[in-house]
Amino acid sequence: MRHRRQAAGGVRKRSGWAVAGRVALGVTGALLLALGGAGAWLHLSAQGQHAGSAAAGGLGGAVTVTRDAWGVPHIRAATDADAVFALGFAHWQDRAWQMDFQRRVAQGRLAEVLGEAALPQDRFLRTWGFERAAQAALPALSAQSRALIRAYTAGVNAAQAQGRTALEFRILGYAPEPWREVDSVSWSKLMAFDLGGNYEEEVLGAQVVRRLGADGLDQVTAPYPDGAPTVLSADELSGAAQSLTGAARTGQAVGRSVAAGRATAPTALPQATVTALRAHLQAARTLGLQAVPGKGSNNWVIAGTRTASGKPILADDPHLALTAPMLWYLADLQGDRLKAIGASIPGLPAIVIGRNERVAWGVTNVNPDVQDLYIEPEGAPLTSRREVIRVKGAPDVILTVRSSRHGPIISDAGAGAVGPRVALKWTALQGGDTTMDAFLGLNYARNWADFTGALRSYLAPSQSFVYADVDGNTGYYAPGRVPVRRGWDGSLPVSGDGSREWQDFVPFEQLPHTFNPADGLIVTANNRVVPDSYPHALGNDRNWAEPYRARRITDLLEDGRKLTVADVQRVQLDTLSLVWADLRGPLLATRPGSDRARQALERLRGWDGRQTTDSVPSTLFEAWLMQLQRMARDELGNDAVMNSLSVLNQLRGNGELCAVNGAGDCAALLTRTLDAALTDLEGRLGPDLNGWTYGQLHTVASHHRAFGKVSALAWLFNHEAPTPGGTNTVNVARPEHGTFRQTHGASYRQIVDLASPNRSVYIGSLGQEGHPLARHTADQQARWIAGEYLPMSTDPADWGRTRQLTLTPRP
Template sequence: MRILRILGRLLLGLAFVALVVFVGGYYYLKNTTQPQTSGRLVLEGLSAPVEILRDAKGMVHVKAANEHDLFFGQAVAHAQDRLWQMEFQRRIGAGRLAEVLGEGAVPTDKFLRTLGVYRAAEQAYENLPPDLRAIVDAYTDGINAYLATNPPLPLEFKLLGFEPEPWTPADVLVWQKMMSYDLSGNYERELLRYRLLARGLSKERIEALLPGYPEDAPTIVRRTPEELLRPPEAPAPGGEAPTPAPTGAAWADELLAVARTLPSGLEASNNWVVGPERSTTGKPLLANDPHLGLSAPSIWMLMELESPTYHATGATFPGLPTVVIGKNDRVAWGVTNHAADVQDLYLLDEVEGGYRYKGEVRPYRIRRETIAVKGGQPVELEVRESVYGPVISDVVNAPKGQALALAWVSLEPSDETMAAFYGIGKATNWEEFTAALLHLKAPSQNFVYADVEGNIGYLAPGKIPVRKTGHSGKYPVPGTGEWDWMGFVPAEALPRAYNPPEGYIVTANNRSTPPDWPYVFTYEWAKPYRAERIEELLTAQPKLGPEDFMRIQNDEVSLLARAFRPVLARLEPKSARAAEWKKKLLAWDANETAASLEASVFQAWYAELARLPEAEVGEPYWNEPLYLLRALQEGDPACDARGMSCMEFAAEALDRALARLDALGGVVPWGQLHPAVFDHGVMTHQPQLRRFFDRQVAHGGDRYTVNMGAYDFATFRMNHGPSYREIVALGHPEQSYWIHPMGQSGNVLSPHYADLLPLWARGAYLPMGGENPVARLVLEP
């Protein structure tokens, strides 16, 4: 017994020592990774003191005597709270992840080096006018001045064993380019169609599997202006552009897989605005919730920036100056993706000495890149450049005769998109707002607008190619010069509206213009469900207030579930249990709350329905609801290939869905099955650290609900959603609100790392602009 007591005391002592070491280590790391947020900090490069104020939730207010110092101070605040995120972002854009992450990041680096995004950012900076270059310089200098103070570094730097290098202007602009990449993903759809051709599918079958936007679905602009009804400069006549099927699908599969490793922002976004006649405040109300990939930390940082000549409040991108979405003293704006097609793939006719273009042989321009690899040998890369752009098929060593070059407006050497976001932050009226937006190159976005005078408006700016008749932009086309872009949509023909008679404007990535608009912007519009639901809610009452907008932003009624109700009604269940759930689903109101059991069963059934053409398309799930609805209601070759009717397939799918749920623990509430997951990105690949950095929370909705909850069919985990919510009451700043998931800080040991997540998850909001400051840091020259 005495020995046991001694052992017990020894183990208790060891446990106490371990606890002391753990607690001590925790507080050591906490104290050595958190930035200074109060007092004074001397920084070289300022002309006058700058105040950085933070409230109890970490919301930031930067006050400066001039714009140079303002954007310098914004950079310091960004670096204090998001230095690792900014480091990771610039390494993505530069194709330099393998330097710190090792061999696993080489394929992504190869792809981005081939694209030449960083090179395009360098060229863009060189071509900026002096006033824009001054903004980028001020922001870059602010980051470097902060780094020169030898500040505490976030934990990721310690774990990966390196320190950040000084920043360059291209490091700033490259994230603008990467956001353009995220939101301009048409070339992936071209690759997908090209891959389906390689599998032997006809273009007619591919179009059936990827149906277009319904003719009777809502458009953002409801009528074509008289001045645009006249024919534009007509595209040159021609037949349909030929697209020879590729030799084998393996390399196309591989290239598409590499492209899909990069972030994608094409899932969804909502914004809308109502005029004073529809508002309880007597002034316009504006709402926006951009839906992007969920991440830890958040993609946004919320800020108020104030100087004598610039005062804007809203969502900012760490790594970039200015406010992206928000308001100033006179106007407010919201942004969703227009998804205009600004990318094309060209099949090059390769010959000895280069490729054939306009009847002559053109040599490739060769660019050589060296990718440093942590723990490994450098990788040498030879990039071939054509008149269209880089040959991206070289990333996966495509066979001879299969060279695909990417044309993309964001790779052009001149890009003043920065001027658009800077200008709208200073705009005081519709004319100034639209004039600023015409500087935007890519990605083309849907901007809704409101001002204190009671006006509302909409504009979708961007440099959008005009294609020859027969070139839809859906498939790769021959790169012989015959199918080159003919020019770009003129400013006067961009989608726009100003004080429409309806008294409101809604955008949800749906089609922007009516069918008689003289220019085609894309064929890849989002499904109309969210736009239809928002309009349904906006028109359900004569006037709306900020609380109504909150309710609409958090609405989880699924028009997808409603659309599949007729299929469900016709379904003949295969089991008693399926019959019971059919009855429950038909009685269900299609409200996919986190507590809903019916939502879990419906979405599991829909996921099984999405397996219908898997043998044909070579993918386990095919999330094309318009195709699936037509197939289930009218029949389809995919059902014939299975030797059954499509309704028999639907009945079997319900039993498979219930069996799958049983394997996952039974029919549980949708939020439990479908958590919103915030992955760190880097530490997610370190299993022992994943739970420390990642976060998740129960969430409702689906890909097509207003409160969007897109998920992975294989896991039901939600990976895209509302990355920011804002509601602006023009003329009533006290009734303006904002929220974003996770928190303001990217430092995992900060109290603001994930303190906003519970608020976001339950649909709560904070006052826009923040509350009384609790910390004041003065930057001094």
């Protein structure tokens, strides 16, 4: 089933990459479109071999790669090295372009193939130094990890040697380079950026404090509410809290109490410096790496005392950018010791989220504060390096990147030194990163001791891992490097004069964790991890996602029933809006300014809050909420978007941000924004309010990274379809400002039944293959939208119709 319909009324944004793509197409693109009927030839010429046999250099013995009815490879090998080799082989066969594009992002080498329009992205990527950080991490990995990475690299290059080329390479007119071991580490650095810091919040915070004072921070970015759910309760913190000595507890408690207070006033940043810092943010957004309100993840683990089977059930659905191809690649690996199934990422030699024969795990983002901006004083010593950016169809660009002892100077934005020099300190850029050891180690874990032993190597980005095993145990750990700060909370840029330095990292034993909690339930939804009794500051109270998803999940799982996999599926797909439940009172009290507004309020008055594709109130609510989220633009500019909790606080307290240019109140704002929302919707959907169903505007947009906005090719590479869910629903599907499209969401879902692991289920957001004409390009999308799943089974009886490729060592 194909889904390529553009959202009605959607706004097409022209990006620099769109221009670059049109230039790159040239005669080749025009010919491609003219061929029409040559699609089958293009498909056959680019798709890798999925059946029969093939010789591959680097294998130790024969390996079978059996693709099931959905294109998921089930790999059977005599050794782990050969199993991982075959995973690399399959990854390149099905996702060659995606892998090459991802490593080009990490390397900052997009302009080589996309032209001058990609220079801002390359400058950002080279300045931050993602590739350099990956190169520094590779030597720190264990011998086992290095051996598996070598095997994976050999598998990728063996597939590349088959000679078939992804369609994107043909269109852009270049051939990919051989895969390198460091390429398998570099993408993890980009994932760390996407999930791992508060750089953007610090830039916004500096603007807020300059315009509104320190009190303005809590208005624009609301602190986590008192009494809202935390991942761990006070009595579940025994492992972390009791491991501290009395003296350490006293010292850290002082540190935490200071960190929890008002943020330290920042050193002033001129607007030119803020603009330079925001240039990096805009480059990251173009890459799909950005802080998005409501972007997060859910996972939970339910002990056997709460399930019908008497064994645990573990669920996970990471919320990330929805792209074509999708980020994840489902796979089943079996070697001599490695026996894991779940979601891999093309380019990485491991199952990232999934299970083996005994243990299951899921991952969500913790989002502690692991980044700080330092304003370096005059005279602070700097080093510099020269970066050469090659540009397709244009001369090379020379970029000089300066660094202080804290990290790269990111305020230059490629334009030389202007104003204060702002350096970035970030855990993911520091040496000795062994996170790859952790992910590979999880695949081998047999019990809680193995699991936590692997997580000791996990450094960035800090994640909430939930755990369950076939013996009935459940657990939670939040590993990663978390800086210890004393006397400041890290929410704002600070002086680099040495007065605000990291003291250390929170020791692994003291990081939040619990094993077999008494209540038999652990729920994470990017909400605050620990209560006030925890002795360390993981961040300030504006770091955490709003509590709506965590509260709703907990309510659904605590209804007193013995839970089944089917029950857990319903929770993952829940679209009831607790945001609406909170905002309902203030919104319905609005004085309507027109008959149209009165009609809209009446439709909202009878709404139950479920955000389905046939719902008119969902459309009205999200459009209105978008208008309200812009209430700070007078103070902070048009890009300022507040979260729904901040909006609620302003409306409940008749906050000063409701005023426009110092005049008016929240009542006037509500009347005005409702009218603005209705005018916007009428322009998109016509005058009949009763026909404004949610699915007409709210469509999942899985767009291609390079060609998604190239009008001549978007129809071929993009996939869109109406979807349910909204801002902070459990099935999170926040509409994008300006388009109403869903660009982030549950990129992967899994539910693992530890009573019978082969009854577990999983699903991706699109499909296994990257070629736009392949059979498994988007065959999971309709099931994903409908709330259906695939069998997460290692039993051939569950695979449906299969194709088998046998790889044999090349003589």
